[in-house]
Amino acid sequence: MKITVIGAGVGGMCAAARLAKAGHEVTVYEGSDRVGGKLRTEWIGRYAFDTGPSLLTLPAVYRDFFLKTGKHMGQEMEVVSVNPSFDYRFADGSQVKFANLSRYETLKAITQSFSPQSAAQWDSLMRVAEKMWDISREPFIESELKSPLSLFKRPTFIKDLFAIAPWKSLRQLADEQLTDTRLRFILDRYATYSGSDPRKAPAVLSSIAFVEETFGAWHIKGGLGTMADAIYERCIKHGVTFHLSTPVQEILLTKGKATGVMLANGERVESGAVVSNADASFTYNTLVAGKSYKLKKIRKNLAKSEASLAGFSLLLGLRASDEAPLEHHTILFPEDYDQEFDSIFSAKKPVANPTIYICSPNDAKMVKSENSVGLFVLVNAPVHSKDPQSGWDWSDEKFNSEYANKIIDQIEARGISIRDRLETLTIRTPLQLQESVNAPGGSIYGSSSNGARAAFLRAKNRSPIKGLYCVGGSAHPGGGLPLVGISGELVANAIGERAKRTTK
Template identity: 35%
Template structure:
């Protein structure tokens, strides 16, 4: 079997490595940093433990399949998964509060009716029904199959937008997520709820195609799951599975170039000048002309900088409230202003803030303390100088002040504040501006697709969040499965059936 070099040790890259090793290949992973996991980082200090990336797992079936295909121990033997219920609580600008139950369509409908008024639940349910149709239409080509050479099948938006007649004019229908909020949901709070999903994935609801409706559909249909010990525990489990399958890891090894020979990928060159031969190369980092020459000229090979994350980790005195929920979203009072700033390279003065309060003893030194994480989607480093100490401190204060709506008395409980910005993300991952990749979306003439897993250079493949089908733990895991299938079965591979 072949020797395979994998660049990067994010979830997608490790998922590919484990599957390829099981198929009999000799796999070596080269990671520029000193650890694995990519966006699934962990910060620990004085008994407080924080996730620095996603806090919940969606579509756990992706990792159940990985563990079934790569060993005898299933996923639930390696990590403890519990459904987050409620899945989320939402605080709107007008003071309305609603808690949405996990994976319960009837429960969500009832909660929205109770909080927003009769009819709100039905409008949201109708939207999810249409989103379900979009899911059925696009699931296989968008998530479960390699991106075709001609991705025209994904250029058309699969969301069946409602056609509204206008007097003496032709019918009109929503073409963007913001349009769905305005035309189909007819309530600024429901529109804010929908916009919040887009923003959390780094998408501008004014530009994201209506097909982005798949994102709330997936969360509310398949559920939100908490991994005991934090999401980093999932990265730990995947890493351990790789080791069990004899995958070799080389940390502190920055790959600067994919080596070509006789018209195909033949290995990697490291920053220290050494080279390692390989029959196949898998790029699990953001593609660049040096790492992924086969993507040169691809319209999505070097997408514009997408937003990053501003994270505030709070070590608090005092026990977690009995009525606290895992995830609370404090919505902005001015959505258009926030979107203008985030996607215009400026600081949003009134950001949407996600407050995460895990009910997990592993995240705190004892029951008399609590670890709380605040996150906002922000413009990337570069347009905004996130290394500026004054800006960092001021903006952390802005997030904490807004989060106090979700955690009463927050300011008086803070023992220590630690900050992570897109500048740290860029330094640790190499992603320009600290950008975080969004999931691929159908529609918009293919403008929200990412580079395919196979490239024009034979023997070179792309995995992870910067490749099809995009960012997020579930999508990254899917990319690993697709790459492994292409390597093992060849270009005839069409996805698992």
Template identity: 30%
Template structure:
């Protein structure tokens, strides 16, 4: 039985802790804040409840596997999963609206033809076929296996089988998601539908490799799910599973250093001056934080993937409304920017800023647990913003301006919104930074192939023996499913050793 010290109580860290405890190890988690979940938090006021991190769960099989492997009670015995249908409603720049059925290719094709015109469904369906091929080529190396030592192969090869396009008498293949949209979808609304999946992770579709086609495919193939009571309930269930498996949690315990002995991680130094000896250290922190805890040269190998740079953040506005949620309201509505070029130029330009009329995700869960009574509604608005120093979000005037921009956009999807509004709260990148320790409130994107490896993440193993990385800032990257996968990979590397090659 090994002693294992885990830094942080994010979703990936807790997933690793539960699996390691079941394998017979003694696991202790040290979390600098007073609660678990990392970015998966909850805000409550006046009987209203809101998720302030992710609001929906893609690929729930990752957490089903976690619960199967760590106890008798399956995931569905611990939380109530609800399949969201439609998967999303889209309001495009020209006012056209589209409701996308959940996990139904035929339904999506029919809905597109009806809403956007004959032929659009067929083009999107053909795109999904190619996206599936990219998914099949990258699923194991990017989700189910430790990062390959020769990861450069993933960086150099574009898995998306784009069809050839003739331009100036030359044949070209789409290298970016924007080129896939322009050359293969050929409709600004289909392009907006495609690019919204990248934008949701703070990725510029003009620079994001075509391999990002796996993002809409993942949602199409495996559906979109909601956890009754909010995604925070998933974090609670994972935490309680850890406790049931005898994982020790120490909250308010800031780690200030990783102890090293004979070139191997040997425990933790805590902010109160105490130490915790360990045979393995699992770090669920950002690359910058890990660099401060240990010498950088001891963590990264010479040929290792560099930490993902340029990650964006999120601005979230929580709305408490009088009046019941109307019947047949979509759980999620994406209101697309009226000017794509201006939005992308503002977000990803030389001096990134907050777009005046950004793409906004509007979440309207049909969940009585989130409201004081059925005569009220809780709505969450979110949009991508640049990661910024904490001080940039300190002024009330700045918060009010940005909240007003999101509310103005949301009015396109929620008639009479302002007349129903009781109050609102704003969650900024500074709040994300406080919860996760990420500089500027940055939110990691999932690992993607191609693009010279810019969207890969450092491997779970490090150059220091006994020190491993877990969570969104390590392989396989950001997002709830990816965090859960990182926990499985780290547990496998500790239990089975460096020869571990992932689930079969």
């Protein structure tokens, strides 16, 4: 079957390679001039920066992708464990390093930094999170999302319901399990892995902490963007055709069924199925025209879901110093974490004292001289919008530069020198992400997981419009590399099933 894919992000390319391997004739139209979407390693002078994802979790998703489409992942790229996985530093000067792939070592570190009681509480929390992961992984992550009614019919429904406790927020779980504010901050931060507010995100997001600990935190030598290139090569190997700088303007419908696309240059392309890797709200509000009941319902659901947070980042090229090198992932927590979520989701303003994430890969393939250190600094931010009710206008370069300097001041105040060894500083705003990969408002993960119903409001992989499929961070099961890779597989399987039915 002829299949059109809109967008060469990770989700679009993972679906494309699997579909081409299954024998379909796949063509990808990408609006920008490169593949990979948000997953990107960029060189600026002597430094390479992972300007999108800088942490790979649940690598099994990509091991499966590479294995099913050709050579092992390990034959294509050097995937290395990041230990410690995180160096968490707090405003009161205390610090704890979480070990990679070892609960034992992490509990030892919590005992030494905080107390044995805190370690016991974290261990107990991880047991709760493990239960939630066991229950939720199959119906909510590894399969297409069924209706709430079909979940209701599961024989273990009542037991599972009490274990998952969808009425409980991540914050409420912290209130029950953890007494040390610092551990509560660490748990809260997992809400931001899906761009959400821990006070609204469901407790089941604690399973991300369990998954990170159990399946590890990983880096890819040369930068995570290396994986986008390898996925692209896999597509090429299986005969996928790519057209870069070729935005799609419309998804064509014939008698309510998707039958192809119209490109911005006016060319019409017919196909048996259309896979959209563009943001779901853009797909349904802009690419698909019409006012059918089905479309109205989807648009209503998408309008109800809250955009995930966006990111403001600094790409810092520094000369090496005598200071002890930073760990791969360092988190500088502020004194008050809630002001960050109030600022982003309620006031829609940049955060005065944000949590600061610093990625210092210590990877010789990411610098051109031994005397160089590249730091990728990311703080959470409101989405870009000219309307102050919806977001922050990130087009003011003077403000952006002052804000960048305030962040550098805050990093230096925590004992990490920047200015006296700074060689290059590049700022990236939500507006730039919106313009480069058509991410509405520059939101990092599409829609957030704010609210118990968020998963059900997200676009389904198999659209109610026949012949149309949605893949990527704004579709089921959600954002972040592991889930996006899974969405590629779910879409390829759904089209495979349909193809089998029609050839019978």
